[in-house]
Amino acid sequence: MRATSTWTATSSIDDACGPLVGKWLVGYDWRRAFWVNLPLCPMVIMVARRWPAVWLKP
Numbered sequence: 001m002r003a004t005s006t007w008t009a010t011s012s013i014d015d016a017c018g019p020l021v022g023k024w025l026v027g028y029d030w031r032r033a034f035w036v037n038l039p040l041c042p043m044v045i046m047v048a049r050r051w052p053a054v055w056l057k058p
Contacts, residue, residue, distance in 0.1 A: 025033045
């Protein structure tokens with residue numbers, strides 16, 4: 001139950017903020033979106049490899 005409510009809350013925040021942040025990033029220059037994602041992707045990969053058991057707990 002807690003996972004469902006966390007997923008729903010996160011998705012709602014993403015749905016509300018995503019278009020606004022995307023428009024702001026791309027409004028100036030589309031390359032800005034690339035430079036924001038460039039450091040985020042390796043960090044997400046490192047976190048996923050470091051704590052794989054967290055994602056698999058029932």
